[in-house]
Amino acid sequence: MSQSLHFFTPSSNITLPKHHSSLFTPSLTTSNRRFPVTTKHFTIKSNASSSSSDPKVLTTDNGTAEILSRVSQTPASSTDSSSIEVDSVTEAELKENGFRSTRRTKLVCTIGPATCGFEQLEALAVGGMNVARINMCHGTREWHRRVIERVRRLNEEKGFAVAIMMDTEGSEIHMGDLSGPPSARAEDGEIWTFTVRAFDSPRPERTITVNYDGFAEDVKVGDELLVDGGMVRFEVIEKIGPDVKCRCTDPGLLLPRANLTFWRDGSLVRERNAMLPTISPKDWLDIDFGITEGVDFIAISFVKSAEVINHLKSYIAARSRDSDIAVIAKIESIDSLKNLEEIILASDGAMVARGDLGAQIPLEQVPSAQQKIVQLCRQLNKPVIVASQLLESMIEYPTPTRAEVADVSEAVRQRADALMLSGESAMGQFPDKALTVLRSVSLRIEKWWREEKRHEAMELPDVGSSFAESISEEICNSAAKMANNLEVDALFVYTKTGHMASLLSRCRPDCPIFAFTSTTSVRRRLNLRWGLIPFRLSFSDDMESNLNRTFSLLKARGMIKSGDLVIAVSDVLQSIQVMNVP
Ligand SMILES: Nc1ncnc2c1ncn2[C@@H]1O[C@H](COP(=O)(O)OP(=O)(O)OP(=O)(O)O)[C@@H](O)[C@H]1O
Ligand SMILES: CC(=O)C(=O)O
Ligand SMILES: [K+]
Ligand SMILES: [Mg+2]
Known part of the structure; x- marks a missing residue:
């Protein structure tokens, strides 16, 4: 019996249902039509350091028409399109399918014997791999070093921005290598x-x-x-x-x-x-290796408490110059569930490691644990990966089971930041096909979600610990809401640390988020966040000139066109701007 799997590919002209909203400020309701939109420029001027009782002044600035005319005068030919970096897969996707249909759910692939060659890695990158995971339980450091080197080369030579995640072995009990046969x-x-x-x-x-x-x-x-x-x-x-x-x-x-x-x-x-310690002596050596190799994420297995995460974070800060390695807590033990909130708060992200989790709690409790972890991570603004056995049968077969497709769909519907392949990509027979299934299911479910306008009423508690952070958060919440109500094509965020981009991602808006950041490592890290399309772009404190430059560069590469409706926010100048691309 032959089987085939059909997924709808989103068409380039999705017309989204209109809905009317009087949600935002009066000045915006006058332009609550998709086209033509006259640009509104809001600047939330703040003086975060002052403790005055009303430091926020909201001004609508109608001088933006002037800005717009200046933007449109900027000749595209005067710009250097090579000075913006975006990965070639996203670029092609944007050109082909338009803004609305880009994939929002990120994909992590475990690299193993089936996928460690340069061409195999390239096939995964072309297939949508955002993060390559190496598991220090298997293989030698030298083997992993070669994989990292190949991924870096792929990024440099072919314009990808695949991030590297190193996963520690941990001290749990496991079997050794089998003598001889692979299984x-x-x-x-x-x-x-x-x-x-x-x-x-x-x-x-x-x-x-x-x-x-x-x-x-x-x-x-x-x-x-x-x-x-x-x-x-x-x-x-x-x-x-x-x-x-x-x-x-x-x-x-x-x-x-x-x-x-x-x-x-x-x-x-x-x-x-x-x-046993969460981080074994061997793990510390692996961590030193990861720091030396400049991996983007270190995932810690069998985390029991926040303490170990804090310990590792200060170790990394002391060891690595820019301390820009994100620490991901793997939730896979009873202790990690007990101390879930403090662990997630201390970490830069979490992984629902269902493989080992299912060995420690009854299997029927895994789905509710997953939902809880995914929700909590979003509330606390941490990226979350759903991992293990998503497409287990594809280790051996070229098509997934219906139940596996339903499981992947559920993780996408829960709005997890990322899905992960384990054995399917590490040692399975169909790594590329498995990745294609994750990609197609993600796209289909995301589209369905938008069409049905399933805006869940998830409460997003304040996460900011300073007044300036609270302002960023309010700006992002408002910008995301405006983006949905105005049905804009994209959100633009100019972000130095990536924080403001993460806050937009957390809102899970209908449109994609173009995140511009001047640091390559921040860009790679943002790759794990839902809905973010990270670009590397050097930008100044002058938002007008940033926008002008971005429009010219993206237009020159055919990634946006005149008339596209965009909302831009920045952590340089805390502001929200609504405009049509000139
Ligand atoms: N570097 C590697 N070399 C050889 N085999 C590998 C490698 N990485 C993964 N594998 C194979 O792929 C399978 C799945 O990989 P994965 O990393 O998900 O292992 P895991 O044991 O489920 O994860 P963890 O140890 O983090 O709980 C492994 O059981 C192993 O057989
Ligand atoms: C990924 C992993 O470590 C697990 O599922 O156990
Ligand atoms: K591991
Ligand atoms: Mg595990």
């Missing part, structure tokens, strides 16, 4: 030995090494041993010194370095292994 199959009733012994010579058949020295002491006869959260199950039948004999009760595939948990009377046993 082994355990059959029902077979007896396997799990051992903490080290082998010089070939090891006996059906023998698995375990990385945790206390393993043989901690397990008891009668315990249930789960590989990869239950993909294969064993019952402990006998302990002989360092060896633990187990009978297979649920057959399946044993993969190298698969996670191990053991259960007693229906509960996860968390004895001494719970005391």
Whole structure:
């Protein structure tokens, strides 16, 4: 039987339903029509450092007509279009499909033997990979260094902006490498030995090494041993010194370095292994490696508390000159769920690591945990990645199951910032096809969401800790609302640190957000945020000239055209401007 998967490709001329709003200020309601729009220029002048009771003055500045005429006088030919950097895939997408149809959900691919070559990496980048993840559980540092080098070269030579995420191994219990074959199959009733012994010579058949020295002491006869959260199950039948004999009760595939948990009377046993440090000595070496290589994100496995995140962040700050590596907390343990809010607050983002999470809590609790983590991250303005088994069957088959497509759709519908491929891209047979499925499903669900105008009434609590930050937040909330009500084509944000761009992304507006930043590393980091199209552009404190330049550069590359309606905000001059591209 042949199967094919059909997804709608968004057409270039989406006409969105009109809706009327009297939401914004009176001066705007007069121009609450899509075209033609006379430009309004709002400047929220603030004096954040003053503690006066009313430091905010909102002025509508009708002098913008003047600005506009000056913009239109700027000849496109006088500009150097090479001085703006955007990745070639986004550029092509914008040209082909227009603003409205760009993908908002970001895609992370785990790089492994199936995808580590330059051409394989390029195929993933062309397919929409925003972030390449390397998992330090597998491979040597030298292997990972070569992958990083190839991704960087790809970015330089081909104009991509793929960010690198390094994922630590952590101290949880896992199997060692299998001696010889890439995987082994355990059959029902077979007896396997799990051992903490080290082998010089070939090891006996059906023998698995375990990385945790206390393993043989901690397990008891009668315990249930789960590989990869239950993909294969064993019952402990006998302990002989360092060896633990187990009978297979649920057959399946044993993969190298698969996670191990053991259960007693229906509960996860968390004895001494719970005391192991979150960041092991080997992890610290890997972290040093990541800092030296200048990775963009470090994802920390099995985070238990905010303390470890704070510790790592100060370590990175002391070690790396610009301390611009973002720390992602992987939520994959009972402890991380208990301390969820403080962990997310301390981190620069989070990952719903459903693989190990599903080994620590009952599987049926994973979906609600996912929803909770995704929501909390958005509320706290942190990017969130939904990871593991999204398209597991595609490791072996070229089409996903209906259930997998539904799972991906649900993560997109929850408005997670990013989706991640694990084995599908690391060692599966169809990495490019799996990425295509993520991309098509994301585009389709996002379009559906916009068409249905499913603006969820999620409350976004204030996150700013200073008055200046509160102003930025208010500006972004208002700008996003205006963008939806006025059905603008794009939001532009000029942002030095990326913070203002993140605040716009957090609102999940209907239109894409063009984020202009002068730093390459900020640009790469913004790649993980929902709906942001990051550009590198050097800009000044003069918003007029920034806008003029941006319009000329983007027009010269065919990425915007006259008449497009744009709202621009900036953290340089805290302002909101509404205008048609001249
Ligand atoms: N660098 C690599 N070298 C060899 N195999 C790899 C590599 N990276 C991943 N893999 C393979 O891909 C599978 C899935 O990768 P992934 O990184 O998601 O592992 P995981 O064990 O699920 O994640 P984690 O260890 O973070 O919980 C691994 O089990 C491994 O077989
Ligand atoms: C990604 C990961 O670490 C997990 O799902 O367990
Ligand atoms: K890992
Ligand atoms: Mg994990």
